[in-house]
Amino acid sequence: MIHEVIPVGPLQCNCSILGDEETRTALVVDPGDELGKIQEVLDRHRLRVSGIIITHAHIDHIGAAARLRRQTQAPVYMNENDLALRAQLAMQAQLLGMEEPEETEIDITLQDAATIELAASKLIVLHTPGHTQGSISLHLPAEKKLLAGDTLCRDSIGRTDLPGGDGHQILVSIRDKLLTLDDDTEVTPGHGPATTIGREREFNYFLRTL
Numbered sequence: 001m002i003h004e005v006i007p008v009g010p011l012q013c014n015c016s017i018l019g020d021e022e023t024r025t026a027l028v029v030d031p032g033d034e035l036g037k038i039q040e041v042l043d044r045h046r047l048r049v050s051g052i053i054i055t056h057a058h059i060d061h062i063g064a065a066a067r068l069r070r071q072t073q074a075p076v077y078m079n080e081n082d083l084a085l086r087a088q089l090a091m092q093a094q095l096l097g098m099e100e101p102e103e104t105e106i107d108i109t110l111q112d113a114a115t116i117e118l119a120a121s122k123l124i125v126l127h128t129p130g131h132t133q134g135s136i137s138l139h140l141p142a143e144k145k146l147l148a149g150d151t152l153c154r155d156s157i158g159r160t161d162l163p164g165g166d167g168h169q170i171l172v173s174i175r176d177k178l179l180t181l182d183d184d185t186e187v188t189p190g191h192g193p194a195t196t197i198g199r200e201r202e203f204n205y206f207l208r209t210l
């Protein structure tokens with residue numbers, strides 16, 4: 001599977017492009033900004049977008065979704081518990097001093113344990129609320145990969161002081177949904193460098209009580 005991670009926008013959100021070499025179809029996860037960079041990767045691999053997945057409705061993860069949807073006609077997937085947050089993009093933009101992006105339609109809502117197919121591969125949706133109420137992580141069991149959104153980062157966890165955040169709930173999500181994965185599962189967080197479940201289990205200070 002093709003997997004490219006592109007940091008986009010002023011907050012350097014990790015946008016993931018997952019592509020299938022056979023069918024040349026792709027899923028774009030968290031197209032927050034800088035559509036040109038995303039398009040360049042899609043073009044380089046000759047990929048056609050079949051779905052756009054939003055791990056949570058913060059502006060740095062969802063900002064370019066409306067434009068990518070229009071450009072590709074691909075459906076946008078998100079957990080319904082972040083619909084209210086998606087409707088507050090103007091407020092989010094103002095807080096960060098950014099231009100307000102166009103609000104995207106959500107075509108398909110994702111529940112916990114839902115699966116999304118990319119050719120023969122499967123992504124399993126893990127509902128991991130805490131950073132926001134609709135935060136999801138994506139597990140690719142065959143690839144031993146996890147796209148963790150802003151739930152789990154290298155040496156850190158997502159902030160929970162923003163509207164919809166819950167500091168206890170994020171730890172429960174990480175304990176019950178993420179730390180149950182194998183240690184050698186490679187984690188792509190929503191921001192910053194990659195890590196593994198085993199590394200975070202051992203060294204992440206925020207998880208010391210779990």
Ligand SMILES: [Zn+2]
Pocket residue numbers: 056058131150
């Ligand atoms: Zn976030």
